[in-house]
Each structure stands twice: as structure tokens, then as C-alpha cells.
Amino acid sequence: MIGRHFSTLRVIAILLAMAFLLAACPAAAPTGGESMAANEEMAEEEVMEEEGKVLTILYWQAASLPGPYLSGGTKDQDAGAITLEPLANYDPNGTIVPRLAVEIPTIENGGVSEDLMTITWTLKEGLLWSDGSDVTSEDVVFTWEYCSHEETGCTASEAFLGIESVEALDDRTVMITFDSPTPYPYNAFVGANTPIISSAQFGDCVGAAAQTCNEENTAPLGTGPYRIIDFKVNDVAVYERNPHYHGEPAYFDTVIFKGGGDAASAARAVLETGEADYAWNLQVEPDILRDMEAAGLGTVISAFAGYVERVLVNQTNPHSDLGDDRSEYMDGDNPHPFLTFPPIPQAMSMAIDRTLISEQLYGFAGQPTCNVIPAPLHYVSDANDGCLTQDIDGAKALLDENGVLDSDGDGIREYNGMPLKISYQTSTNSVRQKTQALLRQWWLQIGIETELINHDASVFFGGDPNSPDTYQKFYTDLQMYTTGPTIDPQQHLSNWICEQIPMRDNSWGGGNIFRGCNSDYDALFEQLTQTPVGPEREALVKQLNDINVQSFYQIPLVYRGEVSAQLNTLKGVWINGWDSQMWNVGEWHR
């Protein structure tokens, strides 16, 4: 008996001891064999950390890989942007500024050919990779080959569309040749989504081999202010100052790019505890952010690109009696019974208090707007700014003048005997549902009744051709969502020409979701595709915006941005909506 008792206790004791040992091991042993060297370096630095200058950046979505080519998330692009550089960046105003290039090629300086078929970039002199080797134009050529190779599965290949070849003319000059005249030639190698990578490092990683280049993918050589020393997948990246950087040496000794958690606690870590210096994309209720900011440690900052939350007005008849012909354009033979009569959507637009929506619902992340092209500044029209003030009486008067009256006294107006009852769909999202409720209330005041519908985002944006609830099918009178132009609005504006109308025949594939066709628009757009960057192009973009807004195909509501937070002690941050938020991390200091 005694012996057995002893063994019982012993088993318990051994169990406990094992648990302790297991628990204690990570504290002593370094993790992972292959990054041993990096870890040893790190251990030394850890001791120094007291004196060292450390920048902690918090992304609540952790980076999967540093760089934009194999993983398309913003988190990955931004983790890359700390070390990788493109030929040029966009600044927050949407202006292109040189980075690895000496200057921005234009027609005036001869960098862009007169026929808009080529662009020639020149690299700065004496550029070095973070391991000390030379950067040459071959690296630029290689980057194009790498990303445009089909089997690489490159997530940024969009930017290289329409490029026929990239050639190295000499060590510092590359010429890009397009397959057709390209008025805006700055898509490739400009911005954090197409940085230059090293041909020496990634030479064997092109095509299918990209999937097996574990070490290269997690530790790319860069030319930027910092270089990567450790990358833990989906967790944290550590960078140190790059001694071979071509600019002023960076201020911080170490940059820590930590991922994970959630947006609210990321905001708290900057604004309330000051543990992190910078937190990205804080999708948090505006009131909560204001409370946190009141602690006085940090500031909430916003970046704006081109995103506009807007209401699309169906120009075709979505009535359910039509069966398969619902919301089919049918060469204009299936118009909407009353929304194609401009005064009605115009009155609806006038009745909206955009300032209230953006302040109350979007907070730091929204500004009221009356345009579908809200940025960059030189493309923004000021012809529609009247909509910024709500005018319910004006809206009523407008409907009265046009004979849209409430003839049967039920509070709802009629047009050609048809009561103005509309259905209004969007994706399920608390801010969107609150916006819907506000609009409904304002429209009721001018005699229009609205039925509110919401669909789960995965269904609404899912694009399943068998689902009736997708935004492409648009089986309601109105719908609301956000999209926006990239830095050059041509691609975005191309969505709204007549041939882009989604219908059965093209499996609802076009971008003209509101199904509006205007020959003036199409003619001006054709002109835009042949007009190089300059004042003439700017005027055309404004005209296209105005035609779209003034035909009331779309009712813009809020110009949406992204919210981040920074510590007040951190200087030099210039938050950027057009490029990576890390675009100027080399200039950050205390």
C-alpha cells in the first residue's frame, strides 16, 4: 500500500514538474533554428534597448509577408514599404514625388514619348541594396518579369497591365514600352504596391518557384531607410537602420511592426497607454476614439484617398413583376418609371444632410462630398458644392414645380399616377444601416417612402450570378456602397460608359451599375483616354464627374478615409491615403 501511495504522489509530482518545465523552456531557449543568427543579434539589441530609439507600429491585422507581390493586403504592403522602395511615391496630395528615380519623367523633360508609348526612368546615382550590393536598372526589369510571370501569382500584376516590355538602356536607365498609347504612364513602379526587388536575391524565385522561396519572401533586401532583421509570420517584423540608405540616415535604431489584436485595443495602446507610437486603420466608433484622444497622449489622424460612399440610382426598372427582365437595360427600353425623371433624384439629394452623416456616423473617417471624383485636388470639381447644405423646403418646392404632387393625400407623392415608393439596399453594417434610416426619414419629409433592405456583405459583394441580392444585379431602386478612383481616375471613370452596363448577356460583368447611358459622357471619356496628364486632362475629369452627378445617376454622400493614431511625441508623420501610410517612415522622429 505504502508503495502505491508513493507512486500516486509521484505521478502528480511528475506531471506538475513537466508542466513547469514545458512552461519554462521558451523563456530560456531561442525559437526556430534557421533564424538563430537573427535571434542572437536581437538578444544583444534587447539589452541595448533601454538606450536605443525604438519605433513601435501597431497593425491589428498582422502581416503575412513583407511586400506586396505575394500577399495583397495593405498590412503586407505596408510591412514591405518600411524597407522596399518604388521609383516614385504619391504624396498625400496625390502628387508624384521621386524616390529611387532622379526625377519624374514627363513629356516636357522628354521622359515620356510624344506618342505616349514609352516612359524612361533614370535611377539615382550610387543606390545600394541593404546588403551593400549595387542597385541597377536590371533590378527594375527583373521586378517586372517577376510580377508579370503568370505562375508567380503576383497580387500586384494589375499595375503592370498594358506593358509590352521593360528594358535596361544602361545601368541607371530603364524604358517601359506600352502596347497602346498610355496617357497616364505612372502605374508601374510608382507607389508602395510596386516596389523594386533585388534580382540577385529573387532570381531563382520567379514563377512557380515563388511559392518555395521561404527565406527570400520573409526577408527581402530593400533600399529604404530600414532593413528587415526578423520576420515572424502573422505576428511581428523587426527592422534596423539601413546603413546603405540613399537618404538621410533614419532616426530610430529599431522599428517594430507588430500585428494582431483588434482595432479598439490598438487605438487604446497609442491613445491611452502610449505603448505603441502608431496604430493603423482604427475602425472604431467615432465617440470612443474621441474619448480616447481626450487622454492627451496621442492624436487621431485621417488619410483620404478616393473612396466615396454613395447612393446609386437605378435607371432601369427593377420591378419584381418583370422576372428575368428586372433591371435589364434592354437598349433603354426598360427605364425606371420615375427615377429617370431628374427632379425626383435631385430633390432626394437636396433633402440629405451630408454633414450630419459624416460627423455623426463617420467621425474622423468622413467628410461630406458632392462629387464622385473627390480627389486628388486638381481633379475635383466645385460645380456641385451646393449639395453640402440640406434644403428640404427647396426639395419640396422642386417637386411641386415639376408636378410631382401628393394627389391622394396619403403623404406620398405620385409621378404619372405612380406613388414614389422606393426600395433601398446596402450591405449589413451598422454605419450603413444608420445612414439608411436617416435618409429614409428625410425622404419621408419630402413625400417619398423608402423600404430599407440590407444583405450580408459576402452576399451583396459576392458576385454570385445565381443570387438576386448582389449589387451587380441591383434588383432595387437604390443601393449604397463605396468605391473610388485610384490616383488617376481614368480606370474608375471607364466604368460608367454605356457599354459597361451589367446585364444578362455579359453575366452582370460591367461597372456601370446604375445602368445610365449618356452619349456626351462616352464622347468625353474617349477624349480622356488620349489626353496626357495636364490641365486639359484635369478639365475633362471634372466635366465627366459633373455629367455623372448632374444626371443624378449617383448621389454622393461621404468622402471616406482611413483613421490612424499617433503619439504626440512622434514627429514627421504625414499620413497618406494614396500610398502606404509608411511611405515616409524614414522621416519619422521624436
Add this chain to the structure above:
Amino acid sequence: MGQYLVRRILTIIPTLIAISFVIFAVLDLAPGDPTSALPETIRPEVRQQIRKAMGLDEPFPVKYGLWMRQFFVNEPLSLIEKAFDIQIGDGEKRLRVTSWGSRGVPVMDMILERVPQTLWVVGLAYVVAIVIAVPIGVVSAIRQYSIFDQVGTFISLIGYSIPTFFTGLLMILLFSVKLKWFPMIYDTNLQVVDWHSFVEQLRQSAMPVAVLGFFQAAILARFTRSSMLDNIPMDYVRTATAKGFRERYVVIRHILRNSLIPVVTLIALGIPAIFSGAIITEQIFRVNGLGALLIGAIQLNDIPLVQTVTFIFACLIVAFNLIADVIYGILDPRIRYN
């Protein structure tokens, strides 16, 4: 016992194969596409290329067979190579299970990178829970309906009815935001090299360990208490007391030892839960353990990673069930498997 063990281990093999098939099939057939996390501006053709590069357009049996081979042959070989620093065959060319989210990175490397954090934080919480729970359970049972028992019952009730994400948030608000005692971001790169860094490590582990430990302790304390109460009225206890042993001796040598048998089993069965990590707790405190890895993989539709991690959890559960049965046999002389 030996025969019993062999039989049990043999039955494990078909069980695991069945589990692996179910996990693989469910995840493979489930809707969801790794390219859906990519920006909307990427065109369908490009998405198709990316899918192809990841090997998604292979038929199901091919994918399953490949994964089985990678998991049961290639990965163990790579592990052995790494552990003993030797070369078996053509290691460079051996195909390993790689992640879709972080393309090119072997899933097993990602898992191994995460294990230490999970073992440290969740394991420590488990140890803390046991150390606290057993004495509380014992005292509660002996002094049944005393103030101590009432308070203990009340706190236990709170402990397992409040979800960890709530206690976690409360702790952060109190200890990080208000008092500023503990950091709210877990620093995975912290290396324990001296006393100072050890203290740092303890500070950053304090909150997650407390949150998890509280939850576990609540359950274990209740379990210990009821197990003790089952044994107190037994005849052997009366006999021991009648022999004139001191109460402390009777409680520790007789009642506790017998009461711990089911508790030890419960603890053994709970060990796989250490590995699966307290998913939510890891997420709240940014501890990059296995739980956080799984959550991230699910969000990114990183199917190979989800499949592998889930299957490893399944293996652990099967293994610890066996271990619990064996421990039962060792601890309780009345149980014989032959």
C-alpha cells in the same frame, strides 16, 4: 497493460485517418477563397492565376493525397533533419505543406514558432489554476457551507460564467490604462537573458495568465470540491478517523488522494486545450500563440494552415485521451485493463 496499450495505439491509426479526411474534406469543400481577402481591384483573371499558383485547381483526391504525404512523410523527415542537423535524401526538393497567406512559408515552421508562447502563457495559466484550485476545493469540501465555501462558490461561479474576453478587457482597462502596471501588448521578441528581462516576461504574461488561470481554476475548484464531498462519507474515511489519525492526515493521505483521481484525469484531458490555446485570450493580449495563428489563418482563408493546425489538435486530443486512461489505471488500483 502492455497488450491493452498496443490495442489502443492500433485503433488510433484508423481514427486519425478518418479525422484527417473529415477535416480536409470539410475545409476543402467549404466556401471561401484565399483570394477573397485581396483588394477588390484585382481582376478575376489575376485571381485565377493566384489560385493556380497555390495549387487550388487540383482535384480533391490529389490535394488530399498530396497533403497526407506532406504531413505524414515529408514534415516528419524535415523535423528530424532539423532536430539532428542531418540530411536525409534530397531535403531541398521535398515538398512541404506551405501556407497560402504567407506563400512559401512551411506551415510546420509557423506552428513551431508559435508553440513556445502558447506553452508559456497557457501552460503557466494551467499550472497556476491547479495550484490555486486544488487547495480551495479541498477546504471548501471539508468546511462545507462555511463562509469560505460560500465565498469560494460565489467566486467560482463568476469565474466560469464570465467569458474571458470580458475579464481580459476589464484587466486591460484597470491594469494597463488606469494603473499602468502591465503592458497590454505582448512582446514576442523579448528574450529572457537576465533578471530584468525575466521580470519583463512575467509582467507581460501576468494579465493573460490571470485571465485564463481564473477561468480554469474556477472549474477545477468546483470539480475538486465535489469529488472530495463524494469521498468524505466513505467507510474508509470513518475507519481512518476511528483509528485516531489527525484530521489533516486523514484529509491528505486518504480523502484527497482518492478524490484526485478524477481531477488528474480532468487535468490530463485538458492539456490539449493548452495547445489549442485560449484562442480569444491570445487575440486580446496579442500573444502570438497557436490560437492566434488559427484565428488569423481562418480570417485569411489559409486552408492548409487551418487543416494542419486543426489536425494537430485532433491528434493531441486522441493522444491525451489515451494518456488519461493509462493514468487512471496507474492511479486507481481497482481499474485493470486486462
